[in-house]
Amino acid sequence: MEIQAFGVEEWLNVWENDARYDIAGSSIASLTLDDILTLGNQKECLLEQLAAKTMNYGWIEGSQAFKEEVASLYQQVKPSQVLQTNGATGANHLALYALIEPEDHVISLYPTYQQLYDIPKSLGADVSFWHIREEQDWLPSLAELRQLIRPKTKMICINNANNPTGAVMDRSFLEELVSIAKEVGAYILSDEVYQPLEKDLDVPAIVDLYDKGISTNSLSKTYSVPGVRIGWVVANEAVTDIFRKYRDYTMICSGVIDDFLAVHVLKHRETILSRNRALVAKNLAIVKDWVAKEKRVSLIFPRHVSTSFIKLDIPEETEKFCIRLLKEKGVLLVPENRFDMPGYARLGYCTSTDTLIKGLAALSEFLRQYD
Template sequence: MEIKAFGVEEWLNTWENDAIYDIAGSSIASLTLEEIFQLGSGKEKLLSQLLPKKMNYGWIEGSPDFKEEVAKLYKRVKPSQVLQTNGATGANYLALYALIEPGDHVISLYPTYQQLTDIPRSLGAEVSLWQIREEDGWLPSLADLRQLIRPNTKMICINNANNPTGALMDASYLTELVSIAQKVGAYILSDEVYQPLELGLEIPAIVDLYDKGISTNSLSKTYSVPGIRIGWVVANNQLTDLFRKYRDYTMICGGVFDDFIATHVLRHKDDILQRNRSIVEENLALVKDWVAKEPRVSLVFPRHVSTSFIKLAIPEETESFCIRLLKEKGVLLVPGNRFDLPGYARLGYCAPRDVLVAGLAALSDFLRQYD
């Protein structure tokens, strides 16, 4: 099986530990274990529940409490439809591994998280790229989708909101997308790790809109806990049973400790979302002010989604610029060519505020060499 190197992960593996100001990531500033333990009734009560637990395999598909908390995130999902995975990457892989065969036709949003294009290719599928467009707020055209779709299209893959741009398909857009997929009976796989935190904005999960919709998610982005590798996939009962069979070949369990922490985090999600909403709102305002003053940067602003994609007006290849920026200023971005979009860079504006402020100042100082 042939597969391309994973551009973003390869970049981060190479350079992340060299950063002084890491503003490349797409998570919201991570919680400490101390902060997690203070949620709810406090550390002592939580430890009294945790310390007696045996470090055996635990619940294979995720504990009943975990499944119940995940099901609450959706309108039409029962706990029996929830399967715990190794992050959203494990959830995406499981769905693709179980459904895609050689010769299948898959349509994938592009550029997006690389799994959604290159895993289907590695499994022998023909993949049509559904291009996002900056002039349309980094959304792809539904008219283009109608041109790409075929009677035998097996699956449409989306990332909502999009990585790296933060572009968001709203309810009306998703409803039309479902209508297009229904005409040929195509599955829709939706990676939904980037929940928008804009007040009053509710984006439905694809599993709640479409019987052949598959929603994947994790605690890594919106919930600020990438340190436990817990995600999930939710789908209809028939698909969930199919995924169970394939899941046995990819993992046993998420682990007793990780399951316990994940369940605790989800039980107190409102507190975390309130904290994270403030981070997103304050940091996005800071970035908007910075972009307004920085002549060599422009940005289609995300709707309180934790990733953004700046455009750089510089006479230099993007990756070499980012390497020099890191080596000379300690600032880490992800160059846009890692998403096949040279001239741009992923800016993780939901880093801790002091890191963001210092990183943006150093980036502006570095950009002055071109003036």
């Protein structure tokens, strides 16, 4: 099969290690292993438990403790509906690999995480793009979705909140989306790694709204632990059984140490989320102040989500600009051509506050060449 190169990952693989100020990423500033082990003031006990671990395969689908912690994140999910995966990328791949066949019709949000449209294409599906709109605060049009959907549409793929823009589909939007999908019996695959941390914003998981909803997530973004390669997929019991069959061909297990750390992180998620809410709020305020002063940048601000999409007023192709910016100032962004959106770049503002401040200052200094 043929598949396109993964634009964002290809870019980061080439340039990420050259950055002094990495403001391209989409995670919230990562925890250290010591930070994780210190959660709950159980470090010595946890180290003893880790040292005693037998390095076998462990639990194929994830430990029962892991499944119970994940199930508790949802309103109507039992542990038997949870499958552990290699990050959310593994979860998305599993769902698409198990359900999409040649000539199926798939609708994908666009731009979004590239897996959600290029994997279906590689499997022979007919993929229609459901475009996000800047004039609608980077949300897509539900009226346009009604024009795109067909009687035999197999799946609608979304990323909520959206990567790269940080736009959020709230409950009312999702409920109308579900009503459209129900008309034709389409699955909805929702990549939910970017949990909004804005107070009083109601954003339910798709699996809690729709029997044919499939939710994927991981520890990488909102929980600040991308180094533990743990994700999960949650669906109804029948669909989960389908996934089990295909999962056996894609992985055996995530590993006993990763599972152990994932359970500990999820048990103490409120401590992590409290830390991250404060960091996101602080850094977003810094970005808002910077945008107000930077005449060559505009931004539709994300909803306390760890990724944003700045618009650059520059007389230069954005990738060339980003390469020069990195080489001359050490600042890393992800350019527009990785999202097919000329004139924009992904700004990952939820890095450490010090890195953000220094990176934005260097970016502004670099932009003065056009004044």
